[in-house]
Amino acid sequence: MSMSKLRILVPVKRVIDYQIRPRVLNNAIDSKTIKFSINPFDDIAVEEAVRIREKNKDLVELIHSVSIGPTKAQDVLRTCLAKGVDTSTLVDSGEQQLEPLSVAKILKEIVMKNNSNLVILGKQAIDDDSNNTGQMLAGLLSWPQATNAAKIEFLEDNTKVKIVREIDGGEETLISSLPLVITTDLRLNTPRYVSLQNMMKAKKKPIEKLKLSDFNNIDTTQRLKTISIEEPKPRENGIMVNSVDELVTSLKNAKAIE
């Protein structure tokens, strides 16, 4: 059985850079002057899509990226295009915060519109840490899902995909046919850096621009209400000890050992 070519969709999110420690200002995350980047797990998803094309000649017809977020999210789409993604869509949601359920519903429409048969995205975004979108999208599409992928391999004339995924205490192996949603874990690959030359070339690649109002059949009202956000209380100053005997005594005093 031969398979139609891959039309890969890679959803990406713009998040506060992973090296920056977010601070709370006036009951909101202070995001005025800090650096934003592509969500690291989504970066791994982009890299994997590009590698699938590099490794399997003629298998991939199109790699399309989509980002749902503020206008500035087009910066992360430019990075995707510079890394080898062909085309992209920005769904400009302005200042509105979207929950994963709404994001998954929008992505479902993008999947249908683009006739995608493989979606690869990060296992979670490092801002809200929800770890929801991939599984939700798979559910809404009635597609199988392979989350936390550590290895992806095409089998049997590319009609099947073998996925090794991270689970508590080890890993498990799945084999799926397409269409399929895959979410990426850290070990899958190490994303490439973008050369200035490719960044310049990417400026010529297309970004389709849509607005939330283009999806007015989808109710994006928030289901969860954030009552407060705060930084965790700092740990009280610890003590330094000078010998193992002192260490053992301190452990006993702290009731950490008998």
Place this chain on the structure above:
Amino acid sequence: ASTLAFIETTKEGTVSPSSLSALSAAEKLGQPVTALLLGNEAKKAVDYLKSNLKCSNLEKIILSSDESFDNYLPEIVSPTVVDLLKNDKFSHFVISSSSVGKNVLPRISALLDYQPICDITEIKDPNTFVRPIYAGNIISTIECTQDKKLISVRASAFDKIPQGTTENVEVEEITTNASELKPQIEWVSANIVKSDRPDLGTASRVIAGGRALKDKETFENLLNPLASKLNAAIGATRAAVDTGFCDNSLQVGQTGKVVAPELYIAVGVSGAIQHLAGMKNSKVIVAINNDPDAPIFKASDIGIVGDLYEIIPELTEKL
């Protein structure tokens, strides 16, 4: 109002450690609890639950022994849970945020058109929950305005359900369509790292090693005896995992396991922000490092500067 609690079984027919915490979170909601157990080991695990655990609010157990549920493929588990949750009597669904919970809960929620509340660390009241965001650098308090609350709980943040017995609980065996579902995805095999040590995610003591341990042999020779002495799980930093000192499943941090044991001993760990995110809620943190300027000391309760090769064997002996 009542709670449906999804309970994972082990291959030995007991209740998985993270589900022991999910059960106590379900009890905390203060409503009658129905436990759901699926798969070949379900019956054995129900017996285990009744004769080993004290679940004060448990009024009913629903089980299916259909082995199609083994390995908890979300494509097979979700339809059954969705069917049960359509019953108006359930106002809450609770599952552990284990790799199974993380995999199935969002799918179930989307199929029912609910936004779940994932990886909670505290229940304020039946509608209000605390969950860390930004890798634990920010703590958010969330109110859920949906009529059903679908929750996954971080096992390390909740006590395990106490030991004891649970009697006079109704047990219902259900038939499902699980064996007729033929998902386009197939479970092939699992490779679980064998260990006699406690599970890292729920252990009450953790010994973690960092890059300063030089190589795999040193990592094992120094940490194994200490971990055995304390009956502790072994963990590692991302740097230690990447250098090949130990298996990836032992990684503690933003991209690995988040743990909160009674005692966390960091050996040769520098204290990168990504690692701290995975362990800073531990009760007592001990740092052992030869670099007095290592940031880990700022995050610890007890610190000692010195040669790891002398301190660790001496500590192992004196405990």
